[in-house]
Amino acid sequence: MTLLDHLFIVVFSCLIAISVVRNLPIVDKLAPVLYGLILIMLVRMASVAYGGDAYLSSFSLDLLGFKMHWQFTALSWYFAIITLVAALASAVFMSGDWGRQYREGGGNYGMLQLALIVNVFSMILLLGSGDLLSLFIGWEFVSWASFLMMVLSPSKLAKKSAVKYIVYAMTGAMALMVAIVMIYAVNDSLEFEQISIVFAQMSGSSQVALVLLLFVAFAIKMGLLPFHLWQAVAYAETPGPGAAFLGAISSRMGMFTIVLVIVQFIGLGGLKSVGTSFANMQTLLAWVAALTTIIPTYIALQQHDAKRLLAWHGVGQGGYMLLGIIMFDSIGSAGGLMHVLNHASYQAALFMTVVAVMYRTGTSDLNKLGGLVTQMPLTFLVMLIGIIGLAGLPPMNGFVSKWLVYRSLLVNGQPLLFVAAVLGTLGTILSVYKLIHNTFLGQLRLEHQNVREVPWSMLVPMLGLSVIVFITGFMPGLILPWIASVQESVGLPVIAHHLGGIEYAKGGLDMIWVSGILFYGFGVGALIFYFLGGKSKRVHQYDNYAGGHFLTSDVRYHYSNNFYPGLMHLIGTWYRGSFQWLENSIVSVMSFFSVFFENIYRAKQPVMLLLIGVVLALLALYRNLGVGA
Amino acid sequence: MNHFFTVEGILYFGAISLSIIGLFGLLVSKNLFRLLLSLVLFEAGANLVLVLSGFIRNGIAPIFLDGNSGAVMNDPVPQALVLTAIVIGVGVQALALSLIFRVKKHYGSMDMRTIRSKLEREIAENAGVTPPGSNEAPAPVKLIEGENS
Amino acid sequence: MNALHLMAELIFMPLIAFIVGMMMVLMMRKISARLQRRIGPPFFQPLYDIVKLYGKDTQISHGLIHDIGIIMAVGGYIGAEILLPVPGMEGIAAKGGVITLSYFLMIPSLGMALGVGQCANPNGSIGISRALTAMLAYDIPFILVVFGAAWHYQSTSLIGMIEYQQVHQWGIVEMPLLAIAGLFALQGMLGKQPFEIYIAPAEIATGPMVEMSGKYMGGLFVMQTFQLYTAGVLYASLFLGGGTSFLTLLPKAFLVVALPMSIAFMFPRYKTEDVIRILWKWPVMLGLISLAFIL
């Protein structure tokens, strides 16, 4: 029995425990404890994240001649710890008051708890996979687990989008299966090492097919272009903390497999050997990543539902991760990997703030909110920290990972990708400002006058996550050893790091200094503001310039709808729904064939076919006789 | 092309033509009874092919076997088989005929197309859906509302 | 770097920036006055303005975020000034780099946006929406310029870039097209005509400034001094070889700031979409052509 076995046993027991008690009141207290327990199990395995050996499981299965085993590398551990922290935060968040409200609203709370632990279980199973078959099984588990989470919402739209998701996910799984089959067919083995061995033996076109299949499979999970359509709506419609959890980590399983399979076993050499020198696979993937940062971000900018806005950003941020890792150098890949953790932390926090706002006001429509900062200051603080992280501004952690990605693009001389990444960041800034402005700033609505701050059971995880967002931004060196171990374990160049950031010959980064300077600046700014000048007077929100009018509470004096009209006027015409069109046209083609076959079944063609068959057969008999005679 | 004009050749040709005529009848007929007749023709052709497979020119009937006549006898097995097949065939045809009567009584028509469309409508009504092939819109292509990408 | 040096940098870099920035404001106002055939304000007018605003009796606050927004706007720039190396004071600046600096420059915008948002005045919000859109517009050429420069000098540190230019030629000589693209971006960054739709006084009542009075407005004035200083010194460091002393650096910086002001009055005010269109077309094109030469 190794530590990994213990982990599996503990996770599985937690799954059983929660599924047993899920409808009892005790689940509220038990679930966070259990996630804490799993977290402790992971911490016991922490040596793997500091350069220790990978843990192997002593379980193995031999089914139908396929061998399966499990292992935990630095990469698995890194993703697992993010998963568990997100799960713990979501569990704490949903226990208590939020859960009560959810139950009263007709939600199936026990099922939500169950869905969460099922997700955690399947993710641990996937992360621990030791060969292609266990990877595939874990992969399917994760897909179905997120589906379970998504369908919980009673809304029709949620169910529709969940079905859409599962069709996409199944497409990905099938692509993965074909890829596995291609690998298996060569040497009758499903070990990971076979990927590189088989890849080297393959012909050029098979290599292209293999890489594309693998990429399609993983890209669908991660919501990369052009497979991004399912994700945002599906996540946005998932019940509160579930959305936070899924948005934080679920689609990053695609990132995990990309690192595990494409980066580790096909590698830069493999990607570059496919295609011409001008446009090889690396270029293709990098551009997919770049477009993924841009297009979903600008779709997010159009949304007027807070959850959907965030979910679209989740899609967009996936592009940065891929963009970083696909550079294959020490800083780029570190940035890509680190962005997984960073994104998980602020995305979960942001989703939770939106859910908290919904908890109090009942809506996440950005056109129906405003001015809540006076009522919910702590939630506002969390959202502020979160959006600074999401936009990638110092001193939050999003800045560090994005800085690493930019730096890598600079070093590798990729100006267009660099501009694309910046374009994504700028779009994000615009969009998150709209989010916080329409929710917390501006005029407070009359019906929200009595809204209070959310209870502590919801505030604690939010605040905890924002502390992570800040601390890992202030001292990225806490995370960087893990990243370095991951890089070492998948064979990438290892990043040189210290507590404040990275060392790099042509300009490094030291976040302690950067944050220090920034806070010094703020300090001086505050000094100037508070100690110079007269004392300010707080006025009512209606005491406002209105071109000579008096404002009353029935006047909506808040600018929220169509927030960026100039920009939309220009780029609005670019939102042609091309991908939606693509998806629909696939459906139309399917319909066409479907009708075609339907008519075949209705018509007499079968008899016609029979006639042809019989004529041929009898002629054959006749000729045969002739030959014999 | 000599062998086509042997006795077997001509017999085979006839049997095969009969089958093909029968099958062709199945294809083009609309009337239930004609369909049944086509089926009979088809089957007759097949039976002929089967019985021909044991046929030997100048062979004697298998019943007059006396061991030293030196004559070649026709193979008895196909004949037995064909007998069975004919019996089965007649049974099926009788059943078909009775079904035809009942269908005629119910639908008031002997036309296969009419019956098919009526049948389809009945099935669809039973299931509570619109029948296939009607002029309804193709499969629902509903976008998720508010999506634009 | 000893503690004394550190203290000196922390105190003097923003202070210098403030003083130089005020002089730039003065210069700017003088230029515009001269172009309009006026005499222009006296030497200390920028300082008087700030002192007056801070000293006012009526200081209207719309809430804590309103205050914090101003603090962030000013504080962000103060941080940025420290990261911007000037002769003799480049110890801390070495800790950052040009990417960090360009990110620092976004913080004041965000801070101001937060403060304005809290004011609950749609004019202000509209102004912010336009300002952020404009930021989106000018940052693309700006980032191309930064990339080109960093690639050309093989360094993301401004200090390294200046050293390179001291040894070799000025950036503007080696990369003239990129330098022109940079000027475009500068015009947008400073919010000068034709890119000043976001304050449009007659239409949206000066936009972001609509609810600002007293020291809030004063904060924005301080911010403006920093902004001019940053733009000037940054451009000078990127393309004009920086300077080994203030004597060589400051004239370049003043020149850089004077240029947009002098041409500003030749243009009308562009609509937001036109701002994007022009900034994404010409400077980006120039930048890309230039990059093609550099890479």
Place this chain on the structure above:
Amino acid sequence: MNSLVLLMVLPLFAAFIIPVVAKFSSKLALFTGPVVLCINLLLIMSAWVKVGSGAHAIFLGGFLPPVGIVFYIDHFSLLFSGLIASMVLIVWPWDAKESRLYSLYMLLSAASFGLALSADLFNLYVFYELLAVATYGIIAKQKNSSATAASLRYLFISSAGSVMLLLGIAIIYTLTGTLNIAHLATMTENLHGFAGLSAFALIAIGAGVKAEMFPVNSWVAEVYGTIPRQLSALLAGLISKLAVVLIIKMLLMVFQVQAAFDLLLVVGMLGVISGEMVAWRAKDMIRMLSFSSIAHLGVLFIALSIGGSKGLWLAIAIMLHHLLVKGGLFLMADRFSGHFDKLKGLAHHSPMSAAVFLVFILSLLGVPPLPGFWIKMALVMNLAELGGGLYYLAIGVILLATIIETAYMFNLVQTMYLKADADSTPLNKRYSASYTFAKLFALLLLVSMVFVSPISKRLKDIANHSANPQIYIHTVLPARYLGEKS
């Protein structure tokens, strides 16, 4: 061992006496059938033990092979006999008042047993026809007139298929002069020409009518749409498989050639794609299940095209799985059918039935760790090992079909989990015995999930044994024939 003839004789006998018995006691007539089937089950079990890993042949009518009638008994045929007995028991028409229906069911089981056991091509034909007649009868016995029409249309296409089967048999006889499968297996060289292969094609397509093979399956939707669900379960679950058994016997013993495999592969692929495509547009449960059933029979043909014992074990696995799943789904449809929209709120009315439904379709889609996944995995891996463009195409088709299937199946599932509205009537019966059996099927499926390894090993053993023509020849043919050959 020879008592196994009773398998066929007893139901046949029962079929004739039931109308007589019914004159005296309708209760007794009702119970005759199940009793006979139970006896058969016992016989099968004892034979299963006795046969062990060997095989046994029963010669009837006093003639020795290759002339006489032969029953060939091994685990493969016993497995199917057992399935026939249990399946007919499950769908036995308890609530029908008509004794002639019992006779027809008995006739159907007699024919099915004969089909499973016969080792003689002509007997197979006879039993096939008998089965067909029994089926037409049962369908036409339904009280609605659309069933009669559907039955008539089915009759035309099925009889045409039977005639093709007969033609194929005639060609084979012309070429070889024998119809005993074991004997045919010794003279395969005569049959591997173009004429022999076209005979195989005729047989495959002729039997394919019942096996829902692609071009000749237009009856499926009409018949399943008009008959009771239990009967659909029987037809889709079992009868279709028996027709496949006929094809398997010919394929594995006589026609182990690439052309035959290719034929099955192509019709299989067409069946899969056309079935799924049409099912995708279906808006009611029965139509969806019918076409999905066509598609899965297509998968079965693809598996058969692998050939040899590998193909056979996969085919058996697919058949068993499909029997459980599609049978179970049709049985469930007894309680809820009709337009999908009516199923809204089903999951709230009866969470259990929604869950059982989910288990079935998840296994159908091949979601790990359900058995369907392992079957799909093994199938795809075996296809890939064969290599070649057509086999890769088949992999693509199977996986594409899975995606389409996910789309429509889960469209239905999400409807079930929606809130009920005014015109939704999710359950049309409060209780139904078939539903109990469906739950049993689901349970079996879950249990087999745990025992994937031993079950697959067992199936492989059976397949290894049954796919070997030498064992077949040696068991059936008397020594002198073998002596002559060698």
